[in-house]
Amino acid sequence: MQRIFSGIQPSGIPTLGNYLGAIRNWVALQADHDCLWCIVDLHAITVWQEPAELTRATREMAATLLACGIDPARHVLFLQSSVPAHARLAWIFNCVARLGWLNRMTQFKDKAGRDREAASTGLYVYPNLMAADIHAYHATRVPVGDDQRQHLELANDIGEKFNHDYGTDFFPRIEPLILGPAARVMSLRDGTKKMSKSDPSDQSRINLNDDAEAIAQKIRRAKTDPEPLPSEPAGLEGRPEARNLVGILAALTGTDLAGVLRAHGGQGFGAFKGTLADALVATLGPIAAETRRLLGDPGALDAILRDGAARAAAVADPIVAEAERLVGFLRLR
Numbered sequence: 579m580q581r582i583f584s585g586i587q588p589s590g591i592p593t594l595g596n597y598l599g600a601i602r603n604w605v606a607l608q609a610d611h612d613c614l615w616c617i618v619d620l621h622a623i624t625v626w627q628e629p630a631e632l633t634r635a636t637r638e639m640a641a642t643l644l645a646c647g648i649d650p651a652r653h654v655l656f657l658q659s660s661v662p663a664h665a666r667l668a669w670i671f672n673c674v675a676r677l678g679w680l681n682r683m684t685q686f687k688d689k690a691g692r693d694r695e696a697a698s699t700g701l702y703v704y705p706n707l708m709a710a711d712i713h714a715y716h717a718t719r720v721p722v723g724d725d726q727r728q729h730l731e732l733a734n735d736i737g738e739k740f741n742h743d744y745g746t747d748f749f750p751r752i753e754p755l756i757l758g759p760a761a762r763v764m765s766l767r768d769g770t771k772k773m774s775k776s777d778p779s780d781q782s783r784i785n786l787n788d789d790a791e792a793i794a795q796k797i798r799r800a801k802t803d804p805e806p807l808p809s810e811p812a813g814l815e816g817r818p819e820a821r822n823l824v825g826i827l828a829a830l831t832g833t834d835l836a837g838v839l840r841a842h843g844g845q846g847f848g849a850f851k852g853t854l855a856d857a858l859v860a861t862l863g864p865i866a867a868e869t870r871r872l873l874g875d876p877g878a879l880d881a882i883l884r885d886g887a888a889r890a891a892a893v894a895d896p897i898v899a900e901a902e903r904l905v906g907f908l909r910l911r
């Protein structure tokens with residue numbers, strides 16, 4: 579069975595983008611894979627996080643993932659900072675990756691903004707840690723949203739260069755799994771921008787803990803254009819906001835763009851937005867309620883994460899120890 583690894587940052591409330599682009603696919607993949615799901619708190623601090631808020635958001639992320647259907651009994655749910663193997667391998671990868679490779683990373687450019695000199699060095703080497711997350715488990719399949727594609731290409735470049743430099747085939751190739759009609763959910767205010775936890779406008783996103791009223795209001799106010807919906811996907815060309823809303827409904831109802839347009843083509847956005855809001859409330863309402871219930875017992879959440887860390891370390895420790903041996907670190911007897 580192929581091993582799957584994926585991660586999510588506890589840097590805010592997860593959004594509909596995280597859910598449709600990643601978490602929902604993770605849940606489905608659990609049926610026939612051996613999976614590791616990691617809350618990447620080391621990645622989160624590459625930009626400033628208020629310490630108490632990071633602690634709170636980390637537990638909330640664990641509760642949300644469980645509420646979405648992550649199964650901690652058959653798979654592994656854990657915190658990145660609980661398994662030191664990630665940081666050990668990341669250091670080796672800092673010495674394998676080239677500056678030129680990191681300079682090409684578009685997410686660094688986006689996140690660092692104009693004042694690049696003021697960005698943390700952690701933000702710069704962020705993709706090296708991400709490569710370490712995956713390679714520390716010899717994971718070969720990584721389900722992510724479309725925005726992580728470039729990072730996964732880099733993870734393969736790093737694995738390949740390590741293998742070449744040390745004359746080995748130790749790190750396998752990684753296959754990105756970028757799945758479904760909502761692999762890139764866009765902002766509700768601007769169809770050319772990704773929906774993001776960190777967008778300053780709360781109106782730009784659906785948070786997984788939004789109540790029915792907030793969801794309906796955000797969808798009602800979502801930017802659209804004046805034309806009715808086309809009857810075929812080709813008609814969405816040049817209409818990013820329409821494409822986004824159709825993609826969201828397709829993902830929620832288990833169909834594709836063509837399927838949604840067969841049912842709703844010709845409709846105006848007033849009616850369509852009502853259908854979309856109802857579908858969102860039907861999916862997200864139970865997740866928010868279950869998240870709240872799980873947060874009522876932080877001890878139980880911590881026990882799941884502690885058990886996950888021990889099981890993750892049991893896989894990663896021998897792999898990273900072997901990488902260290904290949905590098906030539908003296909193993910003391």
Ligand code: TYM
Nearest residue numbers: 584585586587595596599600618708722723761762763773
């Ligand atoms: P993060 O926390 O930004 O997002 C978690 C997952 O959600 C996906 N995603 C989206 N998908 C569709 N539309 C969107 N608007 C949207 N926003 C986010 C992301 O693609 C991601 O799959 N670097 C990663 C975390 C990470 C990781 C890893 C992932 C660290 N180590 C190893 C895979 C393997 C990140 O920042 O995710």
